[in-house]
Amino acid sequence: MRRLSTVLMVFVCTVSFSCSGGSSPTAPPVVNPPVVNPPAAPRLDLSPLSEQARAIFIVNNLVEVTGFATKWVGVITVGGAAEVAPFVKTAAIFWNEKIINGLVIEATEVSPKVLITIDAQAFLNQPAHVCATVGSRAIQNNNGIILSADMRVKPSCLGEGGLARTNPDAFTKIIAHEIGHAIGIFGHVPDGLICLMSGQELWPDLAPPTEEFLRFLYSTAVQPGARLQ
Ligand SMILES: [Zn+2]
Numbered sequence: 001m002r003r004l005s006t007v008l009m010v011f012v013c014t015v016s017f018s019c020s021g022g023s024s025p026t027a028p029p030v031v032n033p034p035v036v037n038p039p040a041a042p043r044l045d046l047s048p049l050s051e052q053a054r055a056i057f058i059v060n061n062l063v064e065v066t067g068f069a070t071k072w073v074g075v076i077t078v079g080g081a082a083e084v085a086p087f088v089k090t091a092a093i094f095w096n097e098k099i100i101n102g103l104v105i106e107a108t109e110v111s112p113k114v115l116i117t118i119d120a121q122a123f124l125n126q127p128a129h130v131c132a133t134v135g136s137r138a139i140q141n142n143n144g145i146i147l148s149a150d151m152r153v154k155p156s157c158l159g160e161g162g163l164a165r166t167n168p169d170a171f172t173k174i175i176a177h178e179i180g181h182a183i184g185i186f187g188h189v190p191d192g193l194i195c196l197m198s199g200q201e202l203w204p205d206l207a208p209p210t211e212e213f214l215r216f217l218y219s220t221a222v223q224p225g226a227r228l229q
Pocket residue numbers: 017018019023177181187188
């Protein structure tokens with residue numbers, strides 16, 4: 001009795017986000033297929049948020065998809081490539097120490113939902129300094145639930161003289177940054193998402209409005225698929 005195929009309308013958002021500790025601050029425009037939402041989509045009320053956090057919700061979550069709140073439900077497992085496993089573990093701790101209700105990241109190498117693969121091809125058209133990217137996410141169209149995401153890591157960043165060896169902390173932050181793209185921060189926020197450059201400095205942490213947005217997104221106040229109405 002597999003009725004799943006009748007309800008799963010998955011599209012893949014192919015926009016690439018990347019971060020190397022120095023990536024471009026704006027994501028390219030996204031062209032998405034039309035979305036068929038249920039007539040009675042839950043209502044999204046952004047009034048509890050500060051102006052900055054509200055702008056992040058609208059620009060980096062609603063608009064980048066197709067106008068509905070998009071989030072994971074349940075534990076988000078991340079991993080895949082053994083070479084990256086120690087960094088994923090530390091990046092997961094970074095996220096989990098935020099204690100955001102509803103958001104749990106688990107590092108795993110077995111059937112992760114955010115699958116990390118080592119892949120040189122994904123970086124052929126990227127600036128030389130880019131080490132990791134989230135290439136796509138699968139989103140259940142009719143209810144805004146993120147089902148999986150695809151993260152690629154450039155092999156040269158892991159090898160001799162690569163960033164993972166020369167600056168493991170920065171590389172860990174890049175993985176944490178990419179996890180941010182996988183969990184609902186689509187595109188870059190103006191005041192830094194962990195490793196986005198500010199001048200020549202790595203942002204050490206989530207900026208407060210970004211954290212406020214995520215706490216709200218993953219709270220029970222926001223149902224996946226909710227729309228501003
Ligand atoms: Zn990024």
